[in-house]
Amino acid sequence: MAHVTKPQPRRRSRTETGPLVGFGAFLAERRLRLGLTQVELADLADVGLSSVRTLEAGQASTTMAVALRVLDALGLSLLAVPQIDARTTGGDAVEVRGFGSER
Incomplete structure (x- = not known):
């Protein structure tokens, strides 16, 4: 009988x-x-302190529901716009790129 090695979970470093x-x-x-x-x-958003810290x-380990609660507690909302429009927004906007995006 061959020895089967259990796959180990991928560990992320604390600095990653x-x-x-x-x-x-x-x-x-x-904030x-x-x-x-x-x-x-965290109290205003009704989420855990670790979620706010994360x-x-x-x-990228929180859920969209948690992120939306935190945004709402901060008086913000999530807006999805075509990328060309997102790059031209001014003021207090931030562009968020996904995992596969290139700069």
Whole structure:
């Protein structure tokens, strides 16, 4: 009988971040402008503190539902526009690119 090795889960280092670093920084800046702590934002959004920290760190492990709750608590909404339009928006907008996007 051959020995079968169980596949190991992929471990992400604590310093590895997803493609959402700019988005996370945008959320953290908005939170600070509103005078909120991460704990207060988590409470307002009815999500866990770790979810707020994960979003602000730009890691891609939260669900869309959690992200939408946090956006709502910050008085923001998610807007999907064609890429050409997203690059020309001004003000307090942030462009978020997916995993397969090229710069």
